[in-house]
Amino acid sequence: MTAQPIPDNGGTMRETGWLGWIWFAGIMMIIMGSFNAVEGLVALFRGEYYVVTEEQVLVFDITAWGWITLLIGILVALAGGALMSGAAWARVVAVVLAVVNAVAQLMFVSVHPVWSTIVIALCVTVIWAVVVHGSQAKSMTTTTYEPSRH
Template sequence: MVADDRRRRETEMSDDFYEAERAGRPPVDAAWTGWIAFAGVMMVIIGVFTVIEGLVALFNDQYYVTTDDTVLVFDLTGWGWTHLILGVLIGLTGPALWTGAAWARIATVLFASVNAVAQLAFVGVQPVWSTIVIALNVVVIWAVVVHGRSLERA
């Protein structure tokens, strides 16, 4: 019984594949296109988070507590500008990702990777917040790298 159901599903899937191929369009893997839509939304959210983090560093130096043990490459103003610019770029890349364009996927992976490294360098100042943003960046990178072509075919 299980083998019959499996064979029937495989036949239906192959019929859909060949029907799309005969129509001159690539088959759509609709189950995975949701991951790319999710990655686009997350890029907008991560961008907003990063912009807020940058604005706070620029306008309220006393918000972030730094000690002598905290390693920062820049002063807080430098980090503020870094986060602000990176956040804007990330936020703009999210909607571009929904188009399925290859350049948007490349930019997403690039900006999310740079943001993860920047957050890692900033983790001494904001450990919990930076860790959450790093985790979100990793999920976005995974979604785009593994399922990026699904939206392009859609």
């Protein structure tokens, strides 16, 4: 089933549900990126907020982790905005950054297990939405409708 805009009785366009997944993925990426950026800023300015022990998996010191998380957050948010444009390159970048974000959160899971698990689940949902429904995004943004003239 392909997603196509369909006219309603008044001649205006009504979108089918498939475009909703691309918008959902884009909005989720903007939200996740914003949260990651805040997480990174907290690590930079209030490093004592994160309690890291020797047994935890965190690979970098907290300042380096803050910069990495801040950069990933900015890139994820920008990719989310670009994803809503319908561009093919934005879909590729969105999937790559969602994978990078999930792996980064995996390294942070010992510090904040619930939060990291939620973000990883959202990353998987974003990847699914873009891979399964991404091809419809371009056709939805470029299709125009003109009522038939009888």
